[in-house]
Amino acid sequence: MASPDLSGRIIVVTGASRGIGWNAAVALGAAGAHVIAIARTVGALEELDDAIRAKGGSATLVPLDLRDLDAIDRLGLSIYERWGKLDGLLGNAGLLGLITPVGHLDPKEWNDVMTVNVTANYRLIRSLDPLLQRSDAGRALFLSSGAAEKCRPFWGAYSTSKAALEALVRTYAAEVASTSVRVNLFEPGPLRTQMRAKARPGEDPQTLKHPSAVAPDLVRMLSPEFHDHGTRFEFPTNSVTHFLD
Template identity: 55%
Template sequence: MSDLSDARPLAGRYALVTGATRGIGQATALALAGAGAHVVAVGRTSGALEELDDAIVKAGSTATLVPLDLKDGAAIDRLGGALYERFGKLDIFIGNAGVLGPMTPLAQVEPKEWDDALAINLTANWRLVRSLDPLLRLSTAGRVVLVSSGAAHKARAFWGTYAVTKAGLEVLARTWANEVMNISNLKVNLINPGPVATKMRAKAFPGEDPNTLPAPEDVAEAILALCLPGFEQTGQLYDFPTRALKAFPVPA
């Protein structure tokens, strides 16, 4: 992982974070702001975005607030053009937004629940790739981090909907990384946060003591390190629980 000795290593850079109003997304937005980035904060709730904006200003940076339902594909398609008109590029994309979906046997999942989870966890990230890829290529050091889960590598009973979306997200990220591998300025990586004290974790494990888990701020520092211009690896997964960077096989 790259070091953070420079107090504001992202000064002059623009970073977009989805799911920016709570949990890991909120902590990451603040970490990026603290490192000097202008944060494009994407979330569904205007009030929560405004609270985040206040915190970013206190951190000594600035933000652009984007109230957006990630199931609105047409709005995602317009986002890239709007950012280009305003900033002319994008330096960092954090694909963090996600939903747990139904914790139930696959045979009992309602079609709407399945569709909603796929729409937010996977399809929205694909549409964001389409919308933001040209802007990231204009950066001198484009960095992408998509938030996955250990569930992507397990076939745990009742976790099927969530696991399928995260497995798909990992293939999406690895494919994108391979497609831009020869573009030296653009790096695409994944992170597995593992167990973290978030509302989603509490929903999945209601009897768990959150004080025994890492805080979102801990994961945010790891994500920040993956976003620095000096971080040169691509197509890899940073496993936060083990603090290990895991490379995927490069296709022949």
């Protein structure tokens, strides 16, 4: 299947310096989108910029720690002043946190996970929804996890954050259902990422798919031709759940 033509589209990608975010940003740029790439590490963003340019794309690099919530408001203002709209948001950034009993979780560790995985996405919606509404086909896609439902022992911070994220996104989707903005969730499943290696240190990474495997679906779901709304796409099973039904 040919990649959608995203020429002229402006798309924000959080957590763009590695893994799923990196590969999605490169694929979006190759499809013609101008990528606003957000990550904490300047050097990794510069390497991403080189990779996007090598594919004929373009990017604006935004070194930003999503725990700096006020900076997310400034991001929205900057996008408005430069482009006047936003066509897509890929909420990819996430923290695993410590794999430890709930009672052993350090409060700062808990707060960091909840801030990056939940509160930052709320602030992104708050800052960027007005810009998505100015697009002819605004698209917002957020990465979830099977941990939101499975709730394994010792995964308390991560599981709780992903369950909260899903509740946030489902609510947002219901609120914009009568607009041209389409909002969906994406579960990538196990992939060969640094987060997975940290979570499962004994696992052979070569048994897992590379994060580039999900990039075509992410591009598809952020394109103006994708009209589904209020869905949760599970990459491992290629299945879709309609959560607004």
